[in-house]
Amino acid sequence: MLTKVYGSAVFGIDATTITIEVNVDIGVGYYLVGLPDNAIKESNYRIAAALQNNGYRIPGKRITLNMAPADLRKEGSAYDLTLAIGILIASGQIKEGNVSDFVIMGELSLDGGLHPIKGALPIAIKAKEEGFKGFILPRENAAEAAVVEGLDIYGVDSIIEVIDFFDEKAELTPLKIDSREKFYKEVEFPEFDFADVKGQESVKRCMEIAAAGGHNIILIGPPGSGKTMLAKRLPSILPPMTLYEALETTKIHSVVGKTGNSGLMTQRPFRNPHHTISDVALVGGGSYPQPGEISLSHNGVLFLDELPEFKRSVLEVMRQPLEDREVTISRARFTITYPSSFMLVASMNPSPGGYFNDPNAPVTSSPAEMQRYLSKISGPLLDRIDIHIEVNPVPFEKLSGDAREGEASLEIRKRVTKARSIQTERFSKLENMHYNAQMSTGQIKLYCRLDEESKQLLKEAMERLQLSARAYDRILKVARTIADLEGEYNIKASHIGEAIQYRSLDREGWLG
Template sequence: MLVKVYGSAVFGVEATTITVEVNITSGIGYHLVGLPDNAVKESSYRITAAFQNNHYKLPGKKIIINMAPADLRKEGSAYDLTFALGILAASGQIKADNISDYLIMGELSLDGSLQPIKGALPIAIQAKKEGFKGFILPKQNVQEAAIVSDLEVYGVDNITEVIRFFDEGKELERTIINTREIFYNQLNDFDFDFADVKGQESIKRCMEIAAAGGHNIILIGPPGAGKTMLAKRLPSILPPMTLQEALETTKIHSVAGRIKENVGLMSQRPFRSPHHTISDVALVGGGAYPQPGEISLSHNGVLFLDELPEFKRGVLEVMRQPLEDREVTISRAKFTVTYPSSFMLVASMNPSPGGYFNDPSAPVSSTASEMQRYLSKISGPLLDRIDIHIEVTPVPFDKLSDERKGESSVSIRERVTKARELQFIRFRDLENIHYNAQMGTRQIREFCKLDENSKLLLKTAMERLNLSARAYDRILKVARSIADLENSECINGVHISEAIQYRSLDREGWLA
């Protein structure tokens, strides 16, 4: 008897429906075809044990299972439940007249209970597109899949529940969530707040400008100055995610299996902080079956690279193209996948191997040549993609001991959001440009026009501070963001003056 059951395979952040054809005839043997990997092939052992422990049996006949389309590589253990239901239906052990109305996925334990799967959200989206009535999957993934409206989503704990649903008509509990209500209720739920930061007013101002324009930023300062603390609070002042951004971000984390149990739509911008020993594949994504890397997991959020010079040079260099294109394409012999990677890069570093500036009173001081050699570990092309350089100095005792709270993230976020709204209007007719940091040369010339006094100020600063040529466009972009925070249509000398301060590493003699 031939039965068709439906599962799904995920490639990149999109899902493809897989038709599982189970044919049982006279003879002996278990044959699985359709380019399965080892995890898929091992499903027969899990299915056999699950059947035995739930009073069913694997038929002693010839079982042929085909996974169509047969030219697509199938991977993972999420097809166990699909195969098991197909075998039971094809062997006549259960009635399953309406099994083709549902998409079924789940990994079986030997006792018949279900383990979570990866990619539940893109699978649910595809199931709705193709007109399936419902989606049956492990209960741990049900919140994630239930984000998709107009699709019946059923979370189950074990195979027996699914069997009774098809064989006896016993109802499963459908999961329905109000996506918008949950999303908007969690928008302002942060673990970190700028109100807890003592002092560092100039650095907080700098972070506000970076958030307003989507600028990449590097923090340079000695150990204990507060670089990591400030970076962790940056997501709390970024504009709230839109529902579309939240869906994109959740899909990527779903594919990577990073969604927490019983969590649906991600409403907080991601903050990723990989260790400096990370490989280039782990950072940009890849592997035999390409998975998203850290730059994609930080899509619509922040990628924080602590101790930047300690990262391997090759690892940092692979970020150059994704920083420009806002996506990363991973190619293999038989297929290519593209993951989005639009993130804010926040890097921090000590100014020298010893960690301190050229200060005689410091515990470990370094010479200018040592500091220059340390800084040179970061390539010019990568540094060229970082708009803001800021020096972070230790907080004095009187500010550390001050009991008063600083300005809250909510207040800063309101100003940042208003600045982003101005940029949205400004760039609404331009494709792939949404905020100031994404401006190219043409947009800079159009939207960052200077009056004569501002031009003279910028010229004088570049000559006196020996600023590099690459600093020119960066200063204009940052000045545009400063002007947006003040709701100013024009860039003036005050905006230019402040922007010039944020190009520390471009100044000749900075280490002198």
């Protein structure tokens, strides 16, 4: 008997429906074809044990299973449940019913229980697009898949529940979640709050500007000055994610199995990889490509602590994604594009010893050592970082308990959100553009026009600091954001002057 059941394969952040054809005929043998990987080839052992432990069996006949399209490589253990149901139906042990209306996915344990799978959200999105009525999957993934409206999501704990459902011995209740209502009702209480930061008013001002315009920022200062503390609080002042951003972010994390039981992600991601990370782990890739840290940071923050300690090759591979806001991974048979629109926040010590031109410093470095240390970061990469700010140690008076508490993140977020709304309206007719940091050269000319005083100020800074054309664009973008924060339509000389101050590493005495 021949039967067809349906699963799905995830490539990049999109899914492709897989038709599994099962034919049981006279003879002996078990043949699994259609470019399965080793995890799928081993599934017959898991299926045999799971069926036997639940009162069923793999028939002693010739079983041929074809995973179509046959020229597309399949990987992972998530097809166990799909293959098992196909075998039971084809061998007449359970009814076929309306199995063609469902996508079925799940990894089997030997007792018939189900382990969670990766990519449940993109699979559910594809199932809805192709007109399936329901999606049967492990219960741990049900909340994630239930984000998709118009598709019945059935979370199950074991294969026996699925068998009884098709045999009409028991009913399965679809999980219902109003993702929009849940998303808009959820109130975020940030774990890290800027109210905890005492002093550092100028740095907090920079962080506010960076958040308002989506600008990349680097913090330079000695150990203990608060660089990491400030960076961890940046997500608390970013505007809340839109529903579209939340779906897009959840989709990427679903592919690598990092959503847990939370369903829709409502907080912007904050990724903080160690400096020993490889270039493939950062940008994505591998034999079977997976999203890297820059894609997992999409719509959020990527924090690189102690930037010069990262391998130069790792930092250089970020240059193109920082500009294009996506990363393309090419292999001989396919090409995958992952979104990577993130805010880069980096921190570094000003010298190997941690202190710069400080006669009272416990450790000093020679000019040659400092130059060698700073040269680990290339000029082209620094050009792509809009804001450079020095972080100085906080004096005792401000650290003491009598000092005034800093402004809360929620108050800063209100100003940031207001500035972002101005930018959203400005770029409303442009596709995939939402904030100032995304502006191209043409848009900079259109939206960053300067008066004569501002032009003269910027000209003097360009000549004195020998800034590149990219740095020129960065200054204009930051000035545009400062103007938005103040509710100004035109960029003024004061905005240009403040933006120029945030190019510390372009000044003489840092990189030469």
